[in-house]
Amino acid sequence: MARIICQQLAPQIADLAGNRRLSVEAIRAAVQGGADVVVLPELVTSGYVFESREEAASVAITPSHRLFAEWALAAARGPSVVVGGFCERGADGLLYNSAAMVDGSGVRAVYRKTHLWAREKLVFEPGAGAPPVLDTQVGRLGVLVCYDLEFPEMTRTLALMGADLIVVPTNWPLLERPPAERPPEVIIAMAAARTNRVFVACCDRVGVERGQEWTAGTAIIDQSGWVISTTCEAGPATADVDLALARRKGWSDLNDVLGDRRPELYSALSAKQTGSAQPPLTVSDRTASLSEGPARTG
Numbered sequence: 001m002a003r004i005i006c007q008q009l010a011p012q013i014a015d016l017a018g019n020r021r022l023s024v025e026a027i028r029a030a031v032q033g034g035a036d037v038v039v040l041p042e043l044v045t046s047g048y049v050f051e052s053r054e055e056a057a058s059v060a061i062t063p064s065h066r067l068f069a070e071w072a073l074a075a076a077r078g079p080s081v082v083v084g085g086f087c088e089r090g091a092d093g094l095l096y097n098s099a100a101m102v103d104g105s106g107v108r109a110v111y112r113k114t115h116l117w118a119r120e121k122l123v124f125e126p127g128a129g130a131p132p133v134l135d136t137q138v139g140r141l142g143v144l145v146c147y148d149l150e151f152p153e154m155t156r157t158l159a160l161m162g163a164d165l166i167v168v169p170t171n172w173p174l175l176e177r178p179p180a181e182r183p184p185e186v187i188i189a190m191a192a193a194r195t196n197r198v199f200v201a202c203c204d205r206v207g208v209e210r211g212q213e214w215t216a217g218t219a220i221i222d223q224s225g226w227v228i229s230t231t232c233e234a235g236p237a238t239a240d241v242d243l244a245l246a247r248r249k250g251w252s253d254l255n256d257v258l259g260d261r262r263p264e265l266y267s268a269l270s271a272k273q274t275g276s277a278q279p280p281l282t283v284s285d286r287t288a289s290l291s292e293g294p295a296r297t298g
Contacts, residue, residue: 004037004220005037006237007026007038008204008205008216010206016046020070023071024067024071037080041084042170042171046086047059049209049212057089062091081137082102085099090125094125095124097124098111111129113126113148114126115154131144133162139244142198144166144168149189155192155195158196165241166198166201172217182217191225193221197246200221201220201239219237223245
């Protein structure tokens, strides 16, 4: 069995030192709680609602930053694997909304968010690499960041690459929804888990940042698509799971969620389409539309 702990936190905008302490303390607490996998929110080192690219650059770090050495030291006491978001300064000088996978040996992998939401496009460059799947002491972990989760091609790709658990650091702005309904992002994660027969762990954030409220929608989802742990407060969501169950892809003796695919019929999925006859928005169009209200999701 593997224990997953998602640490739902409230990072502060552009406070690298304070967020370093917050994240390290959260990892230590999770490891003390027996975590094999610790998940932190998107951009936990920097906050999310940047006023400008320059503000983001002031707290951008590289994977060699000492913060990750502290994460690794805390993870080694488990031993645990930590996945958390950070504002990355690339070797090309550009900024990326990234997630690091860290264990006691250091940074194992860095994934740059592929699908940027709303104002992120004014700050970050989209990642150009496929999401990683790494073998760990508890199973095969794949990584996405927030809005990536809403593209079924991404979760299916990770399932085809052998992921047992898809780990998703998120920042989900609060949306109105009908009473008793789950956040739509959680419903998407449930569908991804069920259609791919994989576990999914989404770690959201709490607090209010420059007027933006957050969903606090952290959820750990089993391979059948059911939420098995969640929290609406700052603190952990915890679940003990058998990740080996994600390698059983059959719904019946005659059905297999990957084996039943018909890839020869899906060629349209590789074609880039806007979904309408309207031209895509320019940066100035996006900026104007963003002034009308908060982002839907990160």
